[in-house]
Amino acid sequence: MSSEKTNQSWGGRFSEPVDAFVARFTASVDFDKRLYRHDILGSQAHARMLTQAGVLSEAERDAIVAGLDEIRGEIEAGTFEWRVDLEDVHMNIEARLTERLGVVGKKLHTGRSRNDQVATDIRLWLRDEIDAILAELDRLQAGLLQLAETEADTIMPGFTHLQTAQPVTFGHHLLAWFEMLSRDHERLVDCRKRVNRMPLGSAALAGTTYPIQRQVTCELLGFEAIGGNSLDGVSDRDFAIEFCAAASLAMMHLSRFSEELVLWTSAQFQFIDLPDRFCTGSSIMPQKKNPDVPELVRGKTGRVFGALTGLLTLMKGQPLAYNKDNQEDKEPLFDAADTLRDSLRAFADMVPAIKPKREIMREAARRGFSTATDLADYLVRKGLPFRDCHEIVGHAVKYGVDSGKDLAEMSLEELRRFSDQIEQDVFAVLTLEGSVNARDHIGGTAPAQVRAAVQRGRALLARR
Numbered sequence: 437m438s439s440e441k442t443n444q445s446w447g448g449r450f451s452e453p454v455d456a457f458v459a460r461f462t463a464s465v466d467f468d469k470r471l472y473r474h475d476i477l478g479s480q481a482h483a484r485m486l487t488q489a490g491v492l493s494e495a496e497r498d499a500i501v502a503g504l505d506e507i508r509g510e511i512e513a514g515t516f517e518w519r520v521d522l523e524d525v526h527m528n529i530e531a532r533l534t535e536r537l538g539v540v541g542k543k544l545h546t547g548r549s550r551n552d553q554v555a556t557d558i559r560l561w562l563r564d565e566i567d568a569i570l571a572e573l574d575r576l577q578a579g580l581l582q583l584a585e586t587e588a589d590t591i592m593p594g595f596t597h598l599q600t601a602q603p604v605t606f607g608h609h610l611l612a613w614f615e616m617l618s619r620d621h622e623r624l625v626d627c628r629k630r631v632n633r634m635p636l637g638s639a640a641l642a643g644t645t646y647p648i649q650r651q652v653t654c655e656l657l658g659f660e661a662i663g664g665n666s667l668d669g670v671s672d673r674d675f676a677i678e679f680c681a682a683a684s685l686a687m688m689h690l691s692r693f694s695e696e697l698v699l700w701t702s703a704q705f706q707f708i709d710l711p712d713r714f715c716t717g718s719s720i721m722p723q724k725k726n727p728d729v730p731e732l733v734r735g736k737t738g739r740v741f742g743a744l745t746g747l748l749t750l751m752k753g754q755p756l757a758y759n760k761d762n763q764e765d766k767e768p769l770f771d772a773a774d775t776l777r778d779s780l781r782a783f784a785d786m787v788p789a790i791k792p793k794r795e796i797m798r799e800a801a802r803r804g805f806s807t808a809t810d811l812a813d814y815l816v817r818k819g820l821p822f823r824d825c826h827e828i829v830g831h832a833v834k835y836g837v838d839s840g841k842d843l844a845e846m847s848l849e850e851l852r853r854f855s856d857q858i859e860q861d862v863f864a865v866l867t868l869e870g871s872v873n874a875r876d877h878i879g880g881t882a883p884a885q886v887r888a889a890v891q892r893g894r895a896l897l898a899r900r
């Protein structure tokens with residue numbers, strides 16, 4: 437059978453064309469075409485290097501570089517015809533280059549393979565994605581600092597087991613999210629270092645016989661280092677797994693944050709209001725205003741965990757070096773990056789618009805014996821051992837539950853029934869302000885500490 441009916445890139449040794457369904461089944465162009473910009477960048481750097489290596493003439497290089505620029509223009513104008521029979525983004529672009537340039541186009545693939553090409557493309561693509569994600573993280577963190585500063589004095593109940601525990605400031609609570617996101621930022625910056633290593637030059641698996649100069653492509657493409665082993669270069673997807681792991685942690689944080697926003701906007705809490713533009717209504721219950729953005733982010737978290745599990749499973753059974761299995765790396769990776777980026781964007785837009793309902797938060801902190809620990813600490817300062825103080829306050833709380841009184845609402849006589857060490861000065865520690873102000877150390881909830889932490893946070897963002 438003539439080779440025209442077989443694939444033009446590798447049809448030479450085939451005697452019949454690929455089955456039509458198999459061609460669709462094995463093709464990746466539907467999803468990997470989004471790598472086109474990075475594929476073209478990689479090819480242009482490769483062509484430039486081949487000229488320095490004496491493999492391509494300067495005229496051939498210039499034709500290839502210009503031709504690829506024009507192909508990018510066609511893709512962006514929507515006039516490029518993506519062909520499933522050409523399998524993937526790499527062969528689609530190369531075939532079009534050959535269509536435009538003739539024999540010169542066919543020289544581009546000298547000294548490389550799709551195996552190192554695709555590994556290079558994904559790394560270049562992911563590097564850009566990480567940068568965009570880091571920018572959204574910055575924006576969200578700056579918004580949290582702003583809100584934390586405004587709400588440094590706002591008192592709310594702090595919870596353990598979702599039971600009122602001790603009063604905290606809302607600013608302090610917001611800064612807990614800031615801390616988590618700072619760790620996410622660190623992880624992504626660290627992951628980026630390992631993303632930014634160059635597999636190009638590994639060729640199919642063993643390197644190439646051409647006198648390639650990998651340092652040249654490395655510099656042209658802005659990679660930090662050259663992959664040190666060609667077999668590893670074409671088959672390593674650790675960087676994608678690592679990204680999905682960092683993305684999973686970040687999504688887990690956003691999901692917890694979402695859960696709190698859902699609780700706080702509910703009629704049962706009413707701690708905050710989200711502006712209408714971040715919510716939707718119900719088609720049958722006119723009173724509803726649903727916190728859709730947080731709920732959706734919480735729900736989307738599962739996709740990113742799925743991507744991580746999918747990629748780990750994809751890799752675990754693969755012998756060296758490249759296997760077609762690796763084509764399955766792209767969809768989960770793309771989806772994880774898109775999901776994290778969009779979720780961060782939604783949060784960065786939404787967080788500065790959170791409207792706290794300060795009176796309701798304060799009332800909730802006042803109820804629930806949130807200053808019980810403060811009373812115990814007060815008795816410790818009067819010389820009693822902490823365990824006895826715990827017991828004494830426990831009795832006072834029981835009395836409060838039975839009589840419907842909060843600790844601060846009891847008279848001095850009532851309080852002295854539990855310990856004669858209690859004096860008039862107790863009321864200063866039973867107030868909410870007294871309670872939060874007393875936790876005045878690095879990492880504590882006192883308003884002064886919140887303001888100091890906001891300053892530290894701003895300095896951190898400025899150093900990035």
Ligand code: ARG
Pocket residue numbers: 464468523524550551554758760762763764
């Ligand atoms: N579409 C392929 C992928 O995504 C490109 C590399 C193909 N290499 C090969 N030898 N079939 O992994």
